[in-house]
Amino acid sequence: MISIKNLHKSFGDLEVLKGIDLEVELGKVIVIIGPSGSGKTTLLRCLNLLEIPSSGAIEIDDHLMNFNGKEIPQKKIVSFRSLTGMVFQNYNLFPHKTALENVMEGPVIVKGIPKKQAKEKAIQLLNKVGLADKIDDYPFQLSGGQQQRVGIARAMGIEPKVMLFDEPTSALDPELVGDVLQVMKDLAEEGMTMVVVTHEMRFAKEVADEIVFIDHGEIVEKGTPNEIFTHPQHERTRRFLEQIHPLSNNNEH
Amino acid sequence: MFLLNSIFQDPERFDQLVSIAQSSLLPMVKGAIKYTIPLTIITFVLGLILAILTALARISSSKILNTIARIYVSIIRGTPLLVQLFIIFYGLPNLGFTIDPFPSAIIGFSLNVGAYASEIIRAAILSIPKGQWEAGYSIGMNRTQTLKRIIFPQAVRVSIPPLSNTFISLVKDTSLASLVLVSEMFRKAQEIASTNYEFLLLYSEVAILYWIICTVLSIIQGRIESRLDRYVSK
Ligand SMILES: Nc1ncnc2c1ncn2[C@@H]1O[C@H](COP(=O)(O)OP(=O)(O)OP(=O)(O)O)[C@@H](O)[C@H]1O
Ligand SMILES: [Mg+2]
Numbered sequence: 001m002i003s004i005k006n007l008h009k010s011f012g013d014l015e016v017l018k019g020i021d022l023e024v025e026l027g028k029v030i031v032i033i034g035p036s037g038s039g040k041t042t043l044l045r046c047l048n049l050l051e052i053p054s055s056g057a058i059e060i061d062d063h064l065m066n067f068n069g070k071e072i073p074q075k076k077i078v079s080f081r082s083l084t085g086m087v088f089q090n091y092n093l094f095p096h097k098t099a100l101e102n103v104m105e106g107p108v109i110v111k112g113i114p115k116k117q118a119k120e121k122a123i124q125l126l127n128k129v130g131l132a133d134k135i136d137d138y139p140f141q142l143s144g145g146q147q148q149r150v151g152i153a154r155a156m157g158i159e160p161k162v163m164l165f166d167e168p169t170s171a172l173d174p175e176l177v178g179d180v181l182q183v184m185k186d187l188a189e190e191g192m193t194m195v196v197v198t199h200e201m202r203f204a205k206e207v208a209d210e211i212v213f214i215d216h217g218e219i220v221e222k223g224t225p226n227e228i229f230t231h232p233q234h235e236r237t238r239r240f241l242e243q244i245h246p247l248s249n250n251n252e253h
Numbered sequence: 254m255f256l257l258n259s260i261f262q263d264p265e266r267f268d269q270l271v272s273i274a275q276s277s278l279l280p281m282v283k284g285a286i287k288y289t290i291p292l293t294i295i296t297f298v299l300g301l302i303l304a305i306l307t308a309l310a311r312i313s314s315s316k317i318l319n320t321i322a323r324i325y326v327s328i329i330r331g332t333p334l335l336v337q338l339f340i341i342f343y344g345l346p347n348l349g350f351t352i353d354p355f356p357s358a359i360i361g362f363s364l365n366v367g368a369y370a371s372e373i374i375r376a377a378i379l380s381i382p383k384g385q386w387e388a389g390y391s392i393g394m395n396r397t398q399t400l401k402r403i404i405f406p407q408a409v410r411v412s413i414p415p416l417s418n419t420f421i422s423l424v425k426d427t428s429l430a431s432l433v434l435v436s437e438m439f440r441k442a443q444e445i446a447s448t449n450y451e452f453l454l455l456y457s458e459v460a461i462l463y464w465i466i467c468t469v470l471s472i473i474q475g476r477i478e479s480r481l482d483r484y485v486s487k
Contacts, residue, residue: 082393088384088388092391106394
């Protein structure tokens with residue numbers, strides 16, 4: 001479904017991704033964890049070509065992209081990018097458009113779907129994320145949690161094969177996190193393929209099929225939530241888990 | 254003081270001034286309607302188009318376009334408007350291009366507005382957070398679509414206040430067109446004053462007319478801004 005092969009990304013002299021290999025099967029939820037600066041965001045951004053990898057290859061749904069430092073035509077980038085839907089840490093909603101317009105924008109402008117049809121579908125999506133009564137609100141009228149749910153609906157609007165989430169709840173007040181995670185759980189249950197960067201370890205335990213621990217631009221270890229959280233193989237993983245949840249590992253035993 | 258003294262000591266002089274003020278009003282308003290206002294509006298529209306093109310050239314990746322735009326802005330901003338007008342009206346005939354006063358003024362002012370407004374628009378575009386571009390890209394838009402649908406509408410909002418200032422300055426700057434023989438409002442005042450030597454009265458009168466026009470424009474500006482503010486939290 002997604003296959004990442006020997007992916008490298010450097011910013012100038014700084015090598016941020018040092019050869020990532022990862023397979024994600026259809027309908028699976030992968031949670032990426034790792035310390036700050038380890039390259040999690042960069043990896044997600046490479047998957048939807050907001051950053052162009054320095055070398056390696058990405059295959060999504062039989063569309064293969066090879067990277068070798070040569071410039072890739074915009075058309076190719078745009079079409080490959082539509083395979084994935086991106087949910088940003090700080091939502092990045094379009095402030096001059098209502099919730100509904102935010103969700104309709106992609107389908108209407110990019111896919112050329114007739115407005116009426118796009119509107120129906122956008123309403124359905126907003127319904128699904130629990131915002132049926134907010135469709136005509138502008139982003140500034142919405143709470144952070146509501147904005148993020150519009151963000152999810154907007155990303156779903158382009159009918160991506162894979163949804164990418166970059167710390168979707170880390171900008172939210174704690175009481176708003178639950179609603180967003182619930183929407184993501186629903187998506188996972190419907191069989192959406194998802195790659196999620198998050199520090200919400202409970203979500204990771206409950207929803208992830210696989211946890212990937214990244215440090216210094218490398219995959220240190222991956223496995224089921226049980227394997228990673230209760231039997232981490234690597235010292236670095238153990239130290240990271242202790243740092244974010246000093247006692248949680250003990251609680252599990 | 255002299256004027257005030259003479260007015261208060263001499264009621265007849267007062268009546269005379271009132272009648273000059275009244276009779277000069279119509280020619281001046283005509284000058285405004287025939288030249289000042291059309292010159293301002295036409296120039297502003299042409300200038301804005303030029304400004305948008307220049308701003309796009311400045312943010313484009315094309316080195317050539319970028320350089321041309323830079324040189325244009327630099328020349329216009331680095332030389333006096335009056336000198337630019339003189340070059341177009343009095344200078345170009347030496348090369349065989351004779352342009353009438355009104356078109357000369359339109360060309361000169363448009364080039365001027367284009368340069369200043371392009372910097373405003375460019376700054377507004379650059380002020381839109383990078384995340385907005387990325388959000389546009391992330392739903393499958395290309396660069397042009399994102400610019401047109403996402404960035405530009407937000408940049409317009411940001412640039413309305415400074416552009417309104419440009420517009421209001423332009424109204425006043427059109428008085429310079431009198432020096433390339435456009436019969437706009439200020440030139441009318443000059444013409445009338447040169448016949449009766451009531452300089453203070455006539456120039457004050459024309460000042461008031463400019464002030465009224467600018468005040469009305471400021472009110473309209475306020476309306477537009479509050480309409481465009483509808484998606485921004487207060
Ligand atoms: N555009 C860029 N230019 C230069 N360096 C960058 C750029 N983007 C990221 N980096 C660097 O790459 C490294 C990895 O950044 P990245 O944002 O991927 O980390 P992260 O794992 O998402 O961290 P966090 O948990 O803090 O979000 C960091 O050292 C960062 O400074
Ligand atoms: Mg990050």
